[in-house]
Amino acid sequence: MRVAVTGGGGFLGSHLCEALLRRGDAVVCLDNFATGKPENIAHLCEFHAFEFILADVSEAVQVHGPLDAVAHLASPASPPDYLRQPLQTLAVGSRGSENMLRLAEQNNARFLLASTSEVYGDPLVHPQDEEYWGNVNPVGPRSVYDEAKRYAEAVTMAYHRSRGVDVGIVRIFNTYGPRMRPHDGRVVSSFITQALSGEPLTIYGDGKQTRSFCYVDDLIRGIVAMLDSSVTGPVNLGNPEERTVLELAELVLELTGSTSDIHYHPLPTDDPTRRRPVITRAAELLGWDPEVDVRQGLRRTVDWFGSRPQDIALAAAA
Numbered sequence: 001m002r003v004a005v006t007g008g009g010g011f012l013g014s015h016l017c018e019a020l021l022r023r024g025d026a027v028v029c030l031d032n033f034a035t036g037k038p039e040n041i042a043h044l045c046e047f048h049a050f051e052f053i054l055a056d057v058s059e060a061v062q063v064h065g066p067l068d069a070v071a072h073l074a075s076p077a078s079p080p081d082y083l084r085q086p087l088q089t090l091a092v093g094s095r096g097s098e099n100m101l102r103l104a105e106q107n108n109a110r111f112l113l114a115s116t117s118e119v120y121g122d123p124l125v126h127p128q129d130e131e132y133w134g135n136v137n138p139v140g141p142r143s144v145y146d147e148a149k150r151y152a153e154a155v156t157m158a159y160h161r162s163r164g165v166d167v168g169i170v171r172i173f174n175t176y177g178p179r180m181r182p183h184d185g186r187v188v189s190s191f192i193t194q195a196l197s198g199e200p201l202t203i204y205g206d207g208k209q210t211r212s213f214c215y216v217d218d219l220i221r222g223i224v225a226m227l228d229s230s231v232t233g234p235v236n237l238g239n240p241e242e243r244t245v246l247e248l249a250e251l252v253l254e255l256t257g258s259t260s261d262i263h264y265h266p267l268p269t270d271d272p273t274r275r276r277p278v279i280t281r282a283a284e285l286l287g288w289d290p291e292v293d294v295r296q297g298l299r300r301t302v303d304w305f306g307s308r309p310q311d312i313a314l315a316a317a318a
């Protein structure tokens, strides 16, 4: 297969490019490095089948040569990133998704949308299966991300229904692992970098809100299975092992052996109180199940961050 991966210079996108290249696919990576980094993909240049295009996919983009699939992952994903880039986030979810759907249509290629558990907003149903329509505040600060992804799902289904494009939608739940930016503001990267540098861990709210954390290798296996299938979805991809944010902080302190304090800060507006995926659909349709438990995945992630003290120090100084 020859696959275009938008957002391929980011955390998940770079792992997806790598997984596809390693199994013999050709990859065209498109990224504008709004939140990604060239270092994430520098090692992929050794693959002859890897091509990089510096491009904002919200604008007109040309990809030469035939494509079998377009995986649309481009979008700021960490709350501080999308709150800092609200219009760009809306643009890449709307115009960017439309541009990439057209690219898929022109190539008769499969289109995969990286959607998010955020389409469920602050869920009134727990755990969340794909039938739940969500509880999103359309005018709150997080709406730039949530509504962009909801629109992206809608336009994906419209291209499927009205123009026959082969599409697949995955709703990704909180995923963590190597290549997260140390100071991207997400909870796992924040707690690990804080613990490793002896700074206080910053808990927002009382720490009783929950998330379900999926290790990146599991998630990428699910995305590849979805790409290879003809399933339209949406399909939840995530690890149903649910933890409170306070439990996560305690686990990070244990795994790092850090003596950092815990400091409490105000909860951001509209921060969801709980989140856990039902993954029966992924199991039945894709034969997918996460294999790495949180303790194991965090250990690997801590080791990865620990091997890059200079990155943590540099990012802290910036």
Ligand code: NAD
Pocket (backbone or CB within 6 Å): 006, 007, 008, 009, 010, 011, 012, 013, 030, 031, 032, 033, 034, 035, 036, 037, 055, 056, 057, 058, 072, 073, 074, 075, 076, 077, 078, 081, 092, 096, 114, 115, 116, 117, 171, 172, 173, 174, 175, 176
């Ligand atoms: P990330 O910020 O590391 O990666 C996003 C990439 O998209 C970056 O490399 C960025 O530079 C690129 N990008 C952003 N706007 C662009 C544009 N207009 N044109 C070209 N490139 C652009 O984030 P991530 O965690 O790797 O997330 C990847 C995708 O997965 C996103 O669509 C996100 O919404 C989705 N997702 C991620 C998670 C998670 O827990 N990591 C959860 C749910 C959904």
Ligand code: UDP
Pocket (backbone or CB within 6 Å): 078, 079, 174, 185, 186, 187, 188, 190, 191, 202, 203, 204, 205, 209, 211, 245, 267, 268, 271, 272
């Ligand atoms: N969070 C926290 N401290 C931090 C960063 C995040 O307590 O330094 C909380 C945040 O308020 C949310 C949870 O951790 O309740 C997950 O946040 P993240 O930004 O990683 O993901 P999302 O909110 O998008 O699920």
